[in-house]
Amino acid sequence: MGRLILIDDEPALIARQARQVFPAPDHVVAVAASGAEGLDLIRRERPDVVLLDLHLPDATGFEIYQAIRRIDARIPVIFVTVARTADAAIEAMKQGAYDYLFKPLDLHRLREVVEGAFEVARRMRAPAAVAEDPDTDAPGAIVGSAPAMLEVYKAIGRVAAQDVPVLITGESGTGKELVAQAIYQHGPRSRQPFLALNCAAIPETLLESELFGHERGSFTGADRRRIGKFEQCNGGTIFLDEIGDMPVALQAKLLRLLQEQTFERVGGDETIHTDVRLIAATHRDLKTWSNEGRFRADLYYRLSVFSLNLPPLRERGDDLRILVRHFLRRLNAEMGREVRDVAPETYDRLSEYPWPGNVRELQSTLKQALLQASGPLLLPRFLPEAFGEPAAATTAVRGRGDRSEAGLDLTVALEGGFRPDDRDVYSELHRQLDRLLLPAAMDFAHGSQHQAALILGIARQTLRQKLKQLGLHPAHLVDHDEPDAPDQPLS
């Protein structure tokens, strides 16, 4: 449920538009026609997001914005203005406003910006904490009690209250963002904003401006000044996911920001001071990368003063069962299902699987299984095809890394022959081959999708899609500037 408050002296049109884009019952859109009324509403309703007109009958939008900050500095506020007053809205962003929209509203843009703001609000509020009750179904709960996870919890406890940068490492889907949220929420800046940005998901050319802002005219298309995340989030916490994918030139700018808390916008001379806590995450081995000159060693040392590593799911032993129970409870509630128990053979299949996409992949596997399930018991046949017969599924998957061994495993899988009730063997083996081949090619290509796609002879687009299906987050692995190779089937 998203709660949106609109403050606008002529609220009828904008309210109709907002309700069209964010309809009930999933959203509540409340309206105020003056600043004072809006502040009252905010105090009472504690909305997720506010849309604020710059011109109000009783005060300027800017004054109301400052008052909203005093009520709760975390609420994302989006200014609504006409294009000629954009400068004022940009000024507001310097003070931490989330974004601005122009009247008349473009509904597509309205959806995009407000949805982004809902997501930011969710990250700040959804409590991320180590679950005391392993059977909780709370969304932000961090569950598991494997020894390596207990070390992680201790590290969160030690570092949260200290206002220092943190580096979180671990494979894709191991819970790095969840841990970053927990550190933020238990830290001294928990009443201030938390903004997250994935360095691998933003083209290199835009990343600098996204983080540090730009001046008008600094490059083609820069028709207005832009305030970057580091300026906007002054006083708060920034989570930079996939920091290993940050271009080296930008790493220098980030290092200076960490050392001196100053930077310049792209194309600007003014030195800007900001006070932001940085939490960074990566699935790369930054130590090796810094030894090889692929990541700035000085930045690595600065970031890794306090680092914590999340173990892969396959090394968490019985946590698999705890996580399965946790997600079953959550998913049953979300999907209106009644699957209360898991058959021992299902656990066997799940624990034989290497989980390249870790907890995220487990979550999506269980979701798929619940869609198939009938009755209260989760049987192996409800699992996705990749979990088929243990001999076929796991031997093929396990041979990662050594091609001759992998080939042998596939032969072993086929030696069992076919059974009359076999179905979709062709596509099933293909899927297993993908699970084996794609991560190996990505490893070999040091995470470059372009290179891996070339090696495999498939389009990068196809590779991305398949990685996603495997539960591996393709955003980690993007290298944006290279053109796609021509599309060819994997077979």
Ligand SMILES: Nc1ncnc2c1ncn2[C@@H]1O[C@H](COP(=O)(O)OP(=O)(O)OP(=O)(O)O)[C@@H](O)[C@H]1O
């Ligand atoms: N220990 C855990 N307990 C409960 N849920 C978890 C745990 N670890 C991860 N999750 C859930 O798994 C999903 C993936 O976690 P998250 O996004 O934090 O991983 P990540 O390491 O940041 O992934 P990526 O590197 O792909 O961005 C999220 O939905 C998260 O809530």
